[in-house]
Amino acid sequence: MSFRDYAPAPESTAILNLRPHYGLYIDGQWTEGGGGSITSISPATEKSIAEISMADSSDIDRAVLAARKSYDTVWSRMSGAERGKYLYRIARLIQERAREFAVAETLDNGKPIRETRDIDIPLVAAWFFHYAGWADKLDYAGLGPNPSALGVAGQIIPWNFPLLMLAWKVAPALAAGNTVVLKPAETTPLTALMFADICQQAGLPAGVVNIVPGHGGVAGTALVEHAGVNKIAFTGSTAVGRNIARTLAGTETRVTLELGGKGANIVFDDAAVDEAVEGIIAGIFFNQGHVCCAGSRLLVQENIQDEVVEKLTRRLATLRLGDPLDKNTDIGAVNSKAQLARITAIAETGEAEGATRWTLDCEIPSKGFWFRPTIFTNVTTSNTVARDEIFGPVLSVLSFRTPDEAIIKANNTPYGLSAGIWTQNASRMLRVADSLRAGVVWANTFNQFDPTSPFGGYKESGYGREGGRHGLAAYLANGGAR
Amino acid sequence: MSRLAIPKTYKLFIGGKFPRSESGRTTEVLSPSGKFVANVAKASRKDARDAVVAARAAWAGWSGASAYNRGQVLYRVAEMLEGRLDQFVAEIVETTGASTADARREVAAAIDCLVWHAGWTDKFAQVHGGANPVAGPFFNLSVPESTGVIALVAPSVEQSSLLGLVSSVAPALTTGNVVVVLASEHAPCAAMTFAEVLATSDIPGGVVNILSGSVAEVAPWLASHADVNAIDLTGATGEIAVECERSAAQTLMRVVRPGTFGPTESAFSRIAAFVETKTVWHTKSLA
Numbered sequence: 001m002s003f004r005d006y007a008p009a010p011e012s013t014a015i016l017n018l019r020p021h022y023g024l025y026i027d028g029q030w031t032e033g034g035g036g037s038i039t040s041i042s043p044a045t046e047k048s049i050a051e052i053s054m055a056d057s058s059d060i061d062r063a064v065l066a067a068r069k070s071y072d073t074v075w076s077r078m079s080g081a082e083r084g085k086y087l088y089r090i091a092r093l094i095q096e097r098a099r100e101f102a103v104a105e106t107l108d109n110g111k112p113i114r115e116t117r118d119i120d121i122p123l124v125a126a127w128f129f130h131y132a133g134w135a136d137k138l139d140y141a142g143l144g145p146n147p148s149a150l151g152v153a154g155q156i157i158p159w160n161f162p163l164l165m166l167a168w169k170v171a172p173a174l175a176a177g178n179t180v181v182l183k184p185a186e187t188t189p190l191t192a193l194m195f196a197d198i199c200q201q202a203g204l205p206a207g208v209v210n211i212v213p214g215h216g217g218v219a220g221t222a223l224v225e226h227a228g229v230n231k232i233a234f235t236g237s238t239a240v241g242r243n244i245a246r247t248l249a250g251t252e253t254r255v256t257l258e259l260g261g262k263g264a265n266i267v268f269d270d271a272a273v274d275e276a277v278e279g280i281i282a283g284i285f286f287n288q289g290h291v292c293c294a295g296s297r298l299l300v301q302e303n304i305q306d307e308v309v310e311k312l313t314r315r316l317a318t319l320r321l322g323d324p325l326d327k328n329t330d331i332g333a334v335n336s337k338a339q340l341a342r343i344t345a346i347a348e349t350g351e352a353e354g355a356t357r358w359t360l361d362c363e364i365p366s367k368g369f370w371f372r373p374t375i376f377t378n379v380t381t382s383n384t385v386a387r388d389e390i391f392g393p394v395l396s397v398l399s400f401r402t403p404d405e406a407i408i409k410a411n412n413t414p415y416g417l418s419a420g421i422w423t424q425n426a427s428r429m430l431r432v433a434d435s436l437r438a439g440v441v442w443a444n445t446f447n448q449f450d451p452t453s454p455f456g457g458y459k460e461s462g463y464g465r466e467g468g469r470h471g472l473a474a475y476l477a478n479g480g481a482r
Numbered sequence: 483m484s485r486l487a488i489p490k491t492y493k494l495f496i497g498g499k500f501p502r503s504e505s506g507r508t509t510e511v512l513s514p515s516g517k518f519v520a521n522v523a524k525a526s527r528k529d530a531r532d533a534v535v536a537a538r539a540a541w542a543g544w545s546g547a548s549a550y551n552r553g554q555v556l557y558r559v560a561e562m563l564e565g566r567l568d569q570f571v572a573e574i575v576e577t578t579g580a581s582t583a584d585a586r587r588e589v590a591a592a593i594d595c596l597v598w599h600a601g602w603t604d605k606f607a608q609v610h611g612g613a614n615p616v617a618g619p620f621f622n623l624s625v626p627e628s629t630g631v632i633a634l635v636a637p638s639v640e641q642s643s644l645l646g647l648v649s650s651v652a653p654a655l656t657t658g659n660v661v662v663v664l665a666s667e668h669a670p671c672a673a674m675t676f677a678e679v680l681a682t683s684d685i686p687g688g689v690v691n692i693l694s695g696s697v698a699e700v701a702p703w704l705a706s707h708a709d710v711n712a713i714d715l716t717g718a719t720g721e722i723a724v725e726c727e728r729s730a731a732q733t734l735m736r737v738v739r740p741g742t743f744g745p746t747e748s749a750f751s752r753i754a755a756f757v758e759t760k761t762v763w764h765t766k767s768l769a
Contacts, residue, residue: 416758
């Protein structure tokens with residue numbers, strides 16, 4: 001046993017009250033889907049959690065009709081202040097059941113309990129609390145006169161922050177006066193289904209929120225193509241985002257897309273290096289790198305490259321990979337077998353293309369899906385590991401000599417979601433921040449989120465913003481571009 | 483003895499210069515009464531590509547100019563247009579058959595549209611962006627930036643030949659975008675003469691590029707061009723608009739669908755359609 005070993009400190013799962021089977025939540029009722037069912041498993045153990053009914057296109061049709069009916073008869077007629085009170089109730093209920101949600105999310109997703117407990121679930125509550133207050137203040141949002149809801153919003157969310165992405169979508173949609181049909185990801189439907197209970201406890205009118213787990217190619221496609229949907233909000237891959245944009249061409253359905261990224265984390269030689277190392281780790285190893293805004297490309301000034309990489313690998317060696325429910329765990333499981341295969345394949349391509357691979361020497365559990373933190377050095381801008389979004393714990397290191405070179409390299413990507421800057425020189429920070437084509441720039445920090453802070457991409461990272469006043473625009477008429 | 487007038491050769495406007503179409507093609511423009519007016523250059527997809535290259539080259543300078551400077555330059559465009567008001571009235575009357583009073587109203591509205599946008603350049607970021615009160619020790623600011631190279635399909639003649647173009651171009655320029663605009667296909671003359679106003683008004687070459695020609699032929703190329711960041715389809719119709727939107731999906735280009743704005747509408751949201759919001763976080767500490 002080394003000084004780094006801790007006694008196991010697993011969070012208890014006794015707080016959970018899971019059902020063996022979950023249906024679809026449509027019009028305030030639990031109902032069975034026509035698309036068969038899947039077994040949701042824990043990626044850390046491959047043990048089954050619950051059986052989940054899958055929606056087919058007729059279920060999506062039912063859900064959209066329910067959302068339309070509740071929009072027409074209840075939600076659009078309610079005052080903003082009353083809508084807001086429902087959202088406040090939801091925020092409070094989430095806080096009351098925060099630990100239960102954190103444990104469920106960790107079980108279903110594989111991310112460490114430290115993250116779900118301290119980041120995901122608190123932010124979910126904060127998101128609902130923030131947008132609750134907007135519901136009766138839309139006239140003050142600066143989005144044009146007489147702001148009005150769009151109607152029924154179809155929302156499709158990913159598996160990396162399951163409940164948080166639900167909150168990012170549902171809270172502003174309801175605040176703006178829309179009703180929603182939400183499809184969670186195939187591998188992480190659990191907390192969205194538990195959220196249906198929250199809606200019931202809050203007394204939310206039937207049909208305002210409908211939760212329909214399903215396969216992307218079936219339920220997702222049916223939702224996007226449904227003529228009764230006024231708005232599609234999607235978070236996920238750029239490839240699927242393109243398909244959605246193409247499908248919706250020529251329709252009146254509004255769309256916002258939050259897609260992939262290949263964020264540059266730029267470290268100048270005047271940075272506080274120890275802080276930068278923490279930020280680099282937070283940038284790419286937070287949530288196993290399953291983060292669209294991850295700082296997956298480290299751009300480090302050439303004269304400190306060796307020092308930074310050495311400190312980085314030394315610090316990484318102190319991280320603990322393993323049981324996500326353990327309160328000491330830093331790095332959990334990869335979300336699915338398919339994602340593990342994808343990460344593995346890209347890392348192999350990185351090696352084949354000549355980059356130098358460093359992998360953390362650590363034990364991995366015998367069951368479940370795991371990938372050791374990996375760093376590539378000697379990476380060129382044309383390498384696959386410097387261009388493709390890996391969505392895993394894999395960092396590519398590139399160097400630069402001048403600020404201009406850093407800016408050119410940082411912007412040399414079709415994506416434009418996030419970037420980081422590490423320097424103690426404030427005017428340099430501001431100048432570089434101005435030049436980066438990215439929707440979110442973190443200076444001397446990384447991966448910070450807040451409901452008041454707009455988030456979203458430039459270029460092929462999608463369009464529209466989530467968070468704050470800007471996030472309301474996605475759910476109100478008078479919007480401008482789609 | 484009456485003097486023989488010197489008719490103008492209508493050419494394209496690319497990178498601050500007035501080239502003919504590289505294709506050598508022209509389109510005959512007739513007045514509503516059927517009288518010959520001009521052979522207007524008919525842009526090819528190569529011309530469109532050249533225009534995108536010129537626009538991209540001009541983008542850093544225009545988006546990097548101070549908002550105060552952009553405001554003065556847009557105001558200067560209004561000054562130049564005002565000075566040639568009578569010329570535009572005559573040209574619109576001749577090429578569209580509008581009454582003199584209507585033509586005068588249209589040119590006046592175009593001038594006023596430019597002045598309105600000139601005033602927005604140094605106010606838009608203040609109204610659209612802002613400080614975000616995040617729950618933590620951070621300075622957090624959201625600012626709108628230009629989207630980049632914008633392709634615009636200007637509304638067609640029934641909706642006004644000059645005002646439709648100016649109403650499309652001005653909001654994009656306000657925040658530092660650069661544009662490639664397809665002039666009204668049916669009445670391109672006033673649009674091409676507007677290029678002469680731009681050329682004498684301190685707008686840097688390449689910031690505005692104006693092409694006359696077939697929307698059906700050129701717009702889809704702009705919609706599928708990987709170096710175009712957004713497309714405004716206000717002047718496109720039917721299947722062409724749908725095809726452009728479908729092509730735009732490949733690069734996730736921003737799209738303004740037909741009907742989103744009126745053909746001569748000036749609106750805050752129209753300026754907002756071509757900005758990207760960037761949010762910058764910085765730590766605060768006592769150290």
